[in-house]
Amino acid sequence: MELRFYIIRRALILIPTFLGLTVLMFILFSLIPEQLLIAPYLSIHQTLPRAYVVHQATILLGLNLPLPLRYFKYVWNMFHGNLGVMNLPGYPSSVAQAIAISFPNTLQLAIFSTILAVVIAIPLGTYIGARPNSVADQTGRIFSLSGYAMPAFWLGLLLQIGLGRNVIPGNPVGIFPIQGSVPDVAVAPPWFNNGFTYPTHIPIIDALIHQDWSFAYGAFMHLVLPTLTLTYGILAGVLRFVRAGMVDSARQEFVKTARAKGVPEREVIKKHIRKNALIPTITVMGLLLAGLLGGVVVVEEVFDYPGIGLLSVLSATTYQVYGVIGTTLVFGIILMVANLIVDVLYALVDPRIRY
Amino acid sequence: MAETTVFKGRAARAEVRVRKRHPFLEDFASTFRAFMSNKIALVGFVIVLIYIGFTIADLTYPYYLGVHNINNINSFNPGGYAAAIPTPPFVLPPSHLKGAPSWWFWLGTTEFQDPILPIMLAALKVDIVYSFIIVGSGLVIGILLGSISGFLGGYVDEVLMRITDIFFSIPSLVLAIAFIYVLAQRGFSGLDSLVFALIVIWWPTYARLTRGVTLSVKNMKFIEASIASGATRLGIVFKHVIPNVLSPSLVQLSLDLGSIVLILAALDFINLPIISPFVPELGRMIYNGEQYLVSGIWWPVTIPGLFLLLFTVSVNLMGDGLRDVLDPKLRG
Numbered sequence: 073m074e075l076r077f078y079i080i081r082r083a084l085i086l087i088p089t090f091l092g093l094t095v096l097m098f099i100l101f102s103l104i105p106e107q108l109l110i111a112p113y114l115s116i117h118q119t120l121p122r123a124y125v126v127h128q129a130t131i132l133l134g135l136n137l138p139l140p141l142r143y144f145k146y147v148w149n150m151f152h153g154n155l156g157v158m159n160l161p162g163y164p165s166s167v168a169q170a171i172a173i174s175f176p177n178t179l180q181l182a183i184f185s186t187i188l189a190v191v192i193a194i195p196l197g198t199y200i201g202a203r204p205n206s207v208a209d210q211t212g213r214i215f216s217l218s219g220y221a222m223p224a225f226w227l228g229l230l231l232q233i234g235l236g237r238n239v240i241p242g243n244p245v246g247i248f249p250i251q252g253s254v255p256d257v258a259v260a261p262p263w264f265n266n267g268f269t270y271p272t273h274i275p276i277i278d279a280l281i282h283q284d285w286s287f288a289y290g291a292f293m294h295l296v297l298p299t300l301t302l303t304y305g306i307l308a309g310v311l312r313f314v315r316a317g318m319v320d321s322a323r324q325e326f327v328k329t330a331r332a333k334g335v336p337e338r339e340v341i342k343k344h345i346r347k348n349a350l351i352p353t354i355t356v357m358g359l360l361l362a363g364l365l366g367g368v369v370v371v372e373e374v375f376d377y378p379g380i381g382l383l384s385v386l387s388a389t390t391y392q393v394y395g396v397i398g399t400t401l402v403f404g405i406i407l408m409v410a411n412l413i414v415d416v417l418y419a420l421v422d423p424r425i426r427y
Numbered sequence: 428m429a430e431t432t433v434f435k436g437r438a439a440r441a442e443v444r445v446r447k448r449h450p451f452l453e454d455f456a457s458t459f460r461a462f463m464s465n466k467i468a469l470v471g472f473v474i475v476l477i478y479i480g481f482t483i484a485d486l487t488y489p490y491y492l493g494v495h496n497i498n499n500i501n502s503f504n505p506g507g508y509a510a511a512i513p514t515p516p517f518v519l520p521p522s523h524l525k526g527a528p529s530w531w532f533w534l535g536t537t538e539f540q541d542p543i544l545p546i547m548l549a550a551l552k553v554d555i556v557y558s559f560i561i562v563g564s565g566l567v568i569g570i571l572l573g574s575i576s577g578f579l580g581g582y583v584d585e586v587l588m589r590i591t592d593i594f595f596s597i598p599s600l601v602l603a604i605a606f607i608y609v610l611a612q613r614g615f616s617g618l619d620s621l622v623f624a625l626i627v628i629w630w631p632t633y634a635r636l637t638r639g640v641t642l643s644v645k646n647m648k649f650i651e652a653s654i655a656s657g658a659t660r661l662g663i664v665f666k667h668v669i670p671n672v673l674s675p676s677l678v679q680l681s682l683d684l685g686s687i688v689l690i691l692a693a694l695d696f697i698n699l700p701i702i703s704p705f706v707p708e709l710g711r712m713i714y715n716g717e718q719y720l721v722s723g724i725w726w727p728v729t730i731p732g733l734f735l736l737l738f739t740v741s742v743n744l745m746g747d748g749l750r751d752v753l754d755p756k757l758r759g
Contacts, residue, residue: 092593100609108612210467217747221739223689225696226713226732233720240723366598370693381601385697388604393612400605404597411596 078419086408093404094150098143100397106135108393112157116165155401156394160386162266167398170383175402176273177253178372178379182364184295185302189360192303193310194350200311201318201349202341212311219308224367228301228374235297248296251376255290267378298375305367306360313356317349324348351422358414365403461752468748474741475684478551485552528726535726538719543712547731550707551738557618558687561625562680568626569633570676574668576634577641578660588638591631599628600690604699611701621694621702625687632683633676640672674753681749685742692735709735 101109113129114122130136132154134145149155155167163170200212233239236250249255254267254275261284263270269278276295279288321327322345330344331337372381380399387395463469526536534543576587594602606624615623644650645668653663692710695702704711709731716727 088589089592089596092589093596096593096597100605103609104612213747217743218736218740221685221689221736221743223692223696223710223713223732223735223739225693225710226728226735229713229717229720229728230732233725239721362595362598366600369598369600369604370697373697384601384604388608388699389697391608391700393608396605396608400597400601403601407598408596 075416075419079416082412082415082419086412089408090405093401093408094147095143097397097401097404098146100400101146102139102142104393109133109135112159112392112394115159116157150401155398158387158392158395160383160390160392160395163383167392167394170395171380171398171402173268173273174378174380174383177275177377178368178381180274180276181295181298181302181372181377181379182361182368184299185306185364186357186360188299188303189307189310193307193314194346194353197311197314198318198341198346198349201315202322202345204315204319209315212315216308216311219304219306219311222304224301224305224370225374227304228297228371231297231301232374247293249290249294250297253291253294253377253379255287255294257287257290261287294377298371298377301371301374302364302367306364309356309360309363310353313353314349317352318345320352321345321348351418354414354418354421357417358411361410361414362407365407458752462748465748465751468744468751471741471744471748474737475745478738478741479555481548482552482555485548486556526724526726528730534730537712537715537727538724543727543730546707546712547709547734550709550712550731551734553706553708554688554691554735557622557691558684561622561629561687562683564626565629565683566633566676566680568630569635570637570669570673572630573634573637574641574664574672575661577638577672578645578664578668584638587634591635594628594631595635600693602628603690603694604697607694607699607701616703618702618706621691625690629683629687632679636675636679637672640675641668644668644671678746678750678753682743682746685739685746688735688742689739 110126110129110133113132114125117125132149134142137145153168155171157165158167158170159165160170164173196212200206200209203209232250234243235245235248237246237248239246239250252267254264254269257264261282263278263282264287269275272278272281275291276288279285279291327340327344330340335344368379369381369384371377372379373385376382380402383395384399384403386392387399462472526532526538526540528535532542532544534547536542537546572587576584603621603624606627607620610620610623650663650667653667658666688709692708692713695708695710696714698704698711698714712731713728716724716731720728
């Protein structure tokens with residue numbers, strides 16, 4: 073099958089899952105008492121007459137309709153970018169806008185962490201996978217297990233103590249800021265407002281666009297500790313699969329053939345074993361992304377990093393119903409799309425998948 | 428030609444006794460022997476047992492460490508036993524090390540002079556008991572639904588798998604936050620909503636695993652035999668399928684105990700207002716100690732964290748060893 077058709081078919085499978093996701097979100101909404109669904113609208117429209125706001129919100133949410141029609145109303149609102157309103161200081165009152173502002177920060181954090189994890193895990197996994205049951209292998213095993221077992225928030229706090237700026241006075245390695253995603257600047261540039269940068273909301277890229285090198289450097293330094301924390305958690309999964317893949321492909325016949333015809337051991341490991349070991353590793357990237365997005369919530373909370381995870385936590389701690397469910401929906405959509413990308417990548421590297 | 432031996436008397440009875448041992452027990456014994464030969468996994472298993480022992484001790488006699496009395500500076504003494512344990516002569520440590528680990532308070536005290544060790548053990552009890560409840564309920568629901576759906580196939584299977592797909596498409600921590608929030612609005616108390624939410628989130632893992640194994644077991648000869656002998660479909664599922672598909676779920680369960688404790692701690696660390704701050708919990712202890720880190724008070728954060736890490740690492744070592752024994756695919 074051609075890759076094009078495979079991608080289309082794989083994307084079509086998203087539709088039922090997405091509908092299921094909306095149904096789940098709608099069930100969550102319908103479990104919440106109606107007054108609590110109307111209250112956020114009352115709190116942001118305090119100057120309007122109360123009865124008028126209640127009436128408008130009832131119509132907007134379809135609270136006067138039977139449940140199935142309310143579901144269609146919900147999906148309709150969602151496709152029109154209307155995820156509800158909330159009242160969080162520093163964020164716009166529209167949940168969709170707040171998510172749009174926070175999303176690039178999370179994306180940046182996730183991409184940096186994934187790259188770092190892959191860059192560390194593949195050489196390390198190759199090394200220990202080529203020497204099963206050696207001391208290095210056992211060490212790597214303990215390392216990857218402790219990555220699974222590590223409470224991310226605790227690791228974040230430890231990194232803040234050890235490497236955080238101004239935490240322990242006189243600490244020579246304490247150079248990394250422990251809070252936020254942008255440097256403290258005396259005079260805020262015109263493209264930096266309310267803690268968010270414009271136009272892309274990714275601080276580093278925005279600073280590069282506006283050629284503010286010191287700002288870009290500061291934003292990068294803000295990214296270091298959250299990235300390290302997040303990476304340690306997901307590194308373990310990649311490392312384990314690279315190792316298992318290496319051990320598995322080292323047993324194959326073509327490896328024997330390569331050795332028999334006199335290919336040097338380095339080449340065998342690099343060209344024959346590793347290349348085949350990396351194919352199954354791509355499949356676990358989906359699981360890894362799920363772990364990553366779960367970790368994002370905690371890590372962003374610890375480092376006060378303004379992404380969707382922090383938005384979700386802030387919404388939950390301040391009772392912003394639309395914020396909580398809106399961010400959950402967005403996390404679901406991100407994970408679905410990420411899984412699609414992983415599957416397509418897998419089909420790209422391994423044509424046998426496209427059956 | 429092999430000679431056939433005819434046993435008589437005691438030997439015959441012994442023969443019968445050996446044969447009568449249930450095959451499940453036989454399997455269990457050999458699995459246990461294989462597990463015991465893995466030293467690292469054994470260490471993990473022993474540490475987990477010690478933790479569970481602490482939990483059981485705390486459940487059976489919660490006053491033995493004076494946890495009920497945490498606002499009292501003399502928390503060694505459980506109420507009513509004041510005469511039995513001599514009061515330590517309390518000497519104030521230097522102000523910059525107030526509450527640091529000392530002879531009287533081995534792991535130090537919190538900012539309110541509450542000793543960390545008993546609070547930590549009480550917190551451990553909460554974490555372990557809840558994680559067992561959550562994982563156990565999830566396992567029962569998941570195995571029932573997974574084996575039934577895998578065995579029946581068709582429409583039931585399709586619907587159930589789509590439902591699990593939806594649960595898998597949201598990170599569990601995020602979904603837990605949303606569920607806890609919503610359930611709390613319906614009048615569930617904080618921890619009830621937490622446990623209920625995590626059960627709702629956790630069963631799909633087991634359902635999917637069980638279904639996968641059921642599909643392979645379904646076409647085996649003994650299932651055909653029981654169908655031919657006229658057993659009902661539900662009867663086959665309970666009597667033949669479920670005992671044969673348990674092991675992957677058990678491996679997953681042993682690994683999940685750690686993940687659930689981590690999620691519980693993370694949810695409490697996030698400080699959702701719905702969860703009561705008065706329930707001792709390891710994540711809550713770390714959250715409480717966080718603000719004092721800057722002034723050099725490291726023990727309220729590091730010690731509960733290390734305690735939690737030791738538990739999760741041991742659980743993972745144990746689960747890893749169990750997987751090596753029961754599911755040799757990843758052994759390598």
